[in-house]
Amino acid sequence: xxxxxxxxxxxxxxxxxxxxxxxxxxxxxxxxxxxxxxxxxxxxxxxxxxxxxxxxxxxxxxxxxxxxxxxxxxxxxxxxxxxxxxxxxxxxxxxxxxxxxxxxxxxxxxxxxxxxxxxxxxxxxxxxxxxxxxxxxxxxxxxxxxxxxxxxxxxxxxxxxxxxxxxxxxxxxxxxxxxxxxxxxxxxxxxxx
Numbered sequence: 001x002x003x004x005x006x007x008x009x010x011x012x013x014x015x016x017x018x019x020x021x022x023x024x025x026x027x028x029x030x031x032x033x034x035x036x037x038x039x040x041x042x043x044x045x046x047x048x049x050x051x052x053x054x055x056x057x058x059x060x061x062x063x064x065x066x067x068x069x070x071x072x073x074x075x076x077x078x079x080x081x082x083x084x085x086x087x088x089x090x091x092x093x094x095x096x097x098x099x100x101x102x103x104x105x106x107x108x109x110x111x112x113x114x115x116x117x118x119x120x121x122x123x124x125x126x127x128x129x130x131x132x133x134x135x136x137x138x139x140x141x142x143x144x145x146x147x148x149x150x151x152x153x154x155x156x157x158x159x160x161x162x163x164x165x166x167x168x169x170x171x172x173x174x175x176x177x178x179x180x181x182x183x184x185x186x187x188x189x190x191x192x193x
Contacts (some may be wrong), residue, residue: 002023008063016067017063019067022070023085024074025041025073026040027042027044027073028042028142029143029145030042031132033132053088060098066099067100070102070104076115079115086122087122089123090121092124098103100122109151111132113153116154127164132149134183138175169185171184
């Protein structure tokens, strides 16, 4: 991005300069409520590790960026790749070198306990996880990957390592009932989110 065309001091979070970072594009899932495939496609396309680190270094040195918001369509789709990116960031910037966000949200379907640990170690202070709905029938109808029990395990692991969480639901999916929506809300209310 042509970051020199903007005033980086206008983009802050908690008084620290923040910028977006894209390490991959596309999502191979077919969730019926998502339209990202119209602009980014379904093929998962990645950037090289050196180019990601070079962009982060440039942002740190030239613009004083302290926080990077990873805005990938599906950052954790390839967990080995996500772990390698986090390891490279940690190696380059150290324990407290940068803060990471993924405000676009991460599908818990692609998150393991070891990935959560790597995220916490690398600079994540919070995770934005998308449940969409806790109703299994609606998950199948929307072709949403993962399951509510797996989501709950990830949420517990995130809480155990001390990260805050933001969780996303979609209320008003086609054919959803008020009872289903309330059940999803209550489901999250009973979790450490």
